[in-house]
Amino acid sequence: MIFTNIMNEIDNRPNYKEIYGFVxxxxxxxxxxxxxxxxxxxxxxxxxxxxxxxxxxxxxxxSIPIVLVAAILHDIGKIKIDSQKLxxxxxxxxxxxxxxxxHAKLGVPITKETLTKMxxxxxxxxxxxxxxxxxxxRGDKIKNKSIELQILQDADLIADCGFAGFIRPxxxxxxxxxxxxxxxxxxxNEMNRVGQKDVLNLxxxxxxxxxxxxxxxxxxxxxxKDIKSDLI
Numbered sequence: 001m002i003f004t005n006i007m008n009e010i011d012n013r014p015n016y017k018e019i020y021g022f023v024x025x026x027x028x029x030x031x032x033x034x035x036x037x038x039x040x041x042x043x044x045x046x047x048x049x050x051x052x053x054x055x056x057x058x059x060x061x062x063s064i065p066i067v068l069v070a071a072i073l074h075d076i077g078k079i080k081i082d083s084q085k086l087x088x089x090x091x092x093x094x095x096x097x098x099x100x101x102x103h104a105k106l107g108v109p110i111t112k113e114t115l116t117k118m119x120x121x122x123x124x125x126x127x128x129x130x131x132x133x134x135x136x137x138r139g140d141k142i143k144n145k146s147i148e149l150q151i152l153q154d155a156d157l158i159a160d161c162g163f164a165g166f167i168r169p170x171x172x173x174x175x176x177x178x179x180x181x182x183x184x185x186x187x188x189n190e191m192n193r194v195g196q197k198d199v200l201n202l203x204x205x206x207x208x209x210x211x212x213x214x215x216x217x218x219x220x221x222x223x224x225k226d227i228k229s230d231l232i
Contacts, residue, residue, distance in 0.1 A: 008119075008120075008121050008124075010118065010119045010120055010121075011065060011120055011121050011123075011124040012065060013065075014065050014068070014069050014118075014120070015118065016048075016068060016069070016072065018118065019069060019072045019073065019114070019115075019118070020044065020045070020048070020072050022114055023040075023041070023044055023072055023073060023076055024041045024044075026076060026079050026110075027039075027040045027041050027044075027078075027079065028041070029079070030078075030079050030083070031083050032083050032086070032087060033078055033079065036171040036172070036174065036175045037168050037169075037171040037172035037175055038175075039171075040075055040078060042164075043075070043159060043160075043164070044071075044072055044074075044075060046159035046160075046164055047071045047072075047074065047075075047152075047155050047156055047159045048068060048071040048072055048155075049159075050154075050155035050158050050159045050208075051067050051068055051071045051151055051152060051155040052068070053155075053208060054151050054154060054155060054158075054202065054204060054205055054208065055067065055151060057204045057208075058147065058151065058202060058204050060147045061147075062147055062148060062151065063127070063148055065124075066124065066127045066128055066131065066148055067131070067148045067151055067152060069115070069128050070128045070131035070132055070135070070148075070152055071152060071155060073107060073110075073111045073114070073128065073132060074104075074107065074131070074132050074135045074152060074156065075103060075107065076107045076110050076111065076114075076132075077102070077103035077104060077105065077106030077107030077108070077110065077132075078103045078106075078107075079110075080102075080103070080106040080110070081099050081100065081102055081103050081106065082099055085098075085099040086099050086100060089176070090176055090177075091172075091176045101136065103136075104132060104133050104134070104135060104136050104137075105133055107132045107133070108129045108132060108133050111125070111128060111129055111132055112125055112129060115128065127148075130149075131148060131149055131152050134149055135149070135152050135153055135156055136153075136156075137153075138153060138199065139198075145201065150201035150202055150205075151201075151202070151205075153200075153201055154200045154201050154202055154205035154209075155205075157193070157194045157199060157200060157209070158194060158200075158205060158208055158209045158212065160192070160193075160194065161192055161194050161209055161212035161213055161216060162211075162212030162213070162215045162216050163215070163216075163219075165192050165194075165212070165213075165216045166187075166216050166219045166220065169183050169186060169187055170183050173186075181227055181232070184220075184223055184224060184226070184227055185227075187220045187223075188220065188224055192213055192216060194209045194212075194213060195209075195213050
């Protein structure tokens with residue numbers, strides 16, 4: 001998709017706080033996406049801030065309002081997925097991935113309605129929706145990705161690193177009645193997906209992610225000392 005400069009004044013100066021307020025209220029109205037490991041109000045905030053961090057360091061021209069609005073709204077489709085197909089009393093269901101991957105497309109009509117009410121142009125909304133519907137299309141699924149899509153995809157992954165990558169397993173365990181010891185052992189053996197090869201698009205994203213993953217590893221190493229016992 002080619003990004004042009006056909007935007008009105010509202011497009012150039014989006015009300016990010018108002019958009020985030022809508023997203024926050026929407027997630028808080030759901031059963032699973034406003035607290036604990038699925039607190040999308042926190043995760044949305046981290047994706048938005050991570051996009052800003054990448055934009056500052058990337059050496060390319062970026063349509064900043066489009067990226068940042070898409071960052072805030074990228075997961076809004078989760079309010080429409082069937083949580084009963086995602087979770088049971090012990091965690092995610094066996095076929096949860098099939099339901100989970102619907103959220104990108106489900107977010108498009110919500111985004112269109114929301115941004116139209118706020119006065120954004122059709123062109124601006126189309127570009128934001130393009131990012132949202134494709135933010136989970138990783139690897140080579142899309143050829144010649146725009147810099148905007150690369151930034152959003154990378155921020156979506158990096159936002160789950162560092163402190164976030166450390167605390168979310170504990171929240172997940174608490175939600176599904178798992179012992180802290182179980183969670184620590186899980187973290188000792190499970191690599192953050194961002195540490196896998198070629199999941200990020202941009203070199204600057206890899207540097208940011210690398211720093212956060214090192215922090216996460218150090219945190220895990222420290223808390224692992226708490227369960228070094230002859231009782232285990």
